[in-house]
Amino acid sequence: MPTYARADVVFERGEGPYLFDTDGKRYLDFASGVAVTAFGHAHPYLIKALTDQAHKVWHTSNLFRVAGQESLGRRLVDNTFADTVFFTNSGVEAWECAVKVVRKYQYETGHPERWRIITAGGAFHGRTTTAIAATKQEKMVKGFGPMPDGFDQVAFGNMNELRAAITNETAGISIEPVQGEGGIRAGSLDYLRALRAVCDEYGLLLMFDEIQTGMGRTGKLFAHEWAGVTPDVMAAAKGIGGGFPLGACLATEKAAVGMTAGTHGSTYGGNPLAMAVGNAVLDLMLEPGFLEGVDRIARVFWGRLNELAARHPKVIAEVRGAGLLLGLRIQPEIVNGTVVDKLRDAGMLTVGAGDNVVRLLPPLIITEAEIDEAIGILNKVLPELAP
Numbered sequence: 001m002p003t004y005a006r007a008d009v010v011f012e013r014g015e016g017p018y019l020f021d022t023d024g025k026r027y028l029d030f031a032s033g034v035a036v037t038a039f040g041h042a043h044p045y046l047i048k049a050l051t052d053q054a055h056k057v058w059h060t061s062n063l064f065r066v067a068g069q070e071s072l073g074r075r076l077v078d079n080t081f082a083d084t085v086f087f088t089n090s091g092v093e094a095w096e097c098a099v100k101v102v103r104k105y106q107y108e109t110g111h112p113e114r115w116r117i118i119t120a121g122g123a124f125h126g127r128t129t130t131a132i133a134a135t136k137q138e139k140m141v142k143g144f145g146p147m148p149d150g151f152d153q154v155a156f157g158n159m160n161e162l163r164a165a166i167t168n169e170t171a172g173i174s175i176e177p178v179q180g181e182g183g184i185r186a187g188s189l190d191y192l193r194a195l196r197a198v199c200d201e202y203g204l205l206l207m208f209d210e211i212q213t214g215m216g217r218t219g220k221l222f223a224h225e226w227a228g229v230t231p232d233v234m235a236a237a238k239g240i241g242g243g244f245p246l247g248a249c250l251a252t253e254k255a256a257v258g259m260t261a262g263t264h265g266s267t268y269g270g271n272p273l274a275m276a277v278g279n280a281v282l283d284l285m286l287e288p289g290f291l292e293g294v295d296r297i298a299r300v301f302w303g304r305l306n307e308l309a310a311r312h313p314k315v316i317a318e319v320r321g322a323g324l325l326l327g328l329r330i331q332p333e334i335v336n337g338t339v340v341d342k343l344r345d346a347g348m349l350t351v352g353a354g355d356n357v358v359r360l361l362p363p364l365i366i367t368e369a370e371i372d373e374a375i376g377i378l379n380k381v382l383p384e385l386a387p
Helices: 044-053 067-078 093-108 129-135 159-165 190-200 222-227 272-285 290-310 336-345 368-384
Strands: 010-014 016-019 028-029 084-088 115-121 152-153 171-176 204-211 233-236 247-251 316-322 325-330 352-354 357-360
Touching: 016 325, 028 368, 044 159, 044 272, 067 129, 067 204, 067 272, 067 352, 084 093, 093 115, 093 129, 093 171, 093 204, 093 233, 093 247, 093 357, 115 129, 129 152, 152 159, 190 204, 190 222, 204 222, 272 290, 290 325, 316 357, 325 336, 336 352, 336 357
Parallel strands: 115 152, 115 171, 171 204, 204 233
Antiparallel strands: 010 016, 016 028, 084 247, 233 247, 316 325, 325 357, 352 357
16 A cells, blocks of 8 residues: 655665665665664674574464563563563554553543543654554544544643643653653653553553654653653554564553453464564663663764754754654755755664654664764765755
């Protein structure tokens, strides 16, 4: 189906932070498959994990124990706030599971009237009907109605508006610590702390969507760690599989009280192939010093981008983001898609986002040499776009 406005390029192979098309042209990949390929392309450790498992067993279903699930689940629990994990194939499946956890918790604890979830304007949680109903963006919901009810939207970062939206039917709050599709808008650490406090005050569950912000992207395993708070439920995906389809819904034991046998399921979720890769990704990500290295290189990149913005004020209005989830808000006279196209022509891949932003999502393994290369390409292309 013609649902994608695809660029006219076919990639044949990848190596680290680079992709090569069928004509042999090399591209610096600062898109990372939309924040997915955390360790770049063709990482030998991930390849070995996948191929070793492929020679054993691919699929058994969740009618039986899956050793890789038990291993990866335990490791995620040991390194996060969570007590329990449900594995999915994608981010939106993890988010849907989190919605069910929130509503079932309220039902099981004597509050069946609490089923509505507060979300933020500019959010993006995926493309299921429930997820687009939660975001309420016209470009996603138009023609797909009627939309499922149960979501109340407030302005991102506005605690006064959020408090005013809480009713006797409110079950929880769903927020991205940094909005990706919405324009790389980072919630302040005080905002994240205030969300935790208001949930505690009203008996609500706090649900973080860390599909894009998690798995090392901000220099912590998950972005909420910077604020020193924990959610009750969290959706994770993208970098968790390093390019292999994998997601996870993490929750506290308290929040998941209603998720008993038969309440949720997945045919492919947590299959042996995905678990082998997920465990390998976590091996790399939990190596001593790795996340600190991401934080360090991200600060270098942030500084270079601010210098770049100062040199090209007619094109760049603002640098945004956290860690290696960065965005350039482009001046309104220039369409961000034009910038993405020009950079691709010059050999650098980026991703568009809302609010006229160009996303920069390099793999977490980049070095200062690749940052220098990226800045060089940007310095070459941006003057050509100045009005």
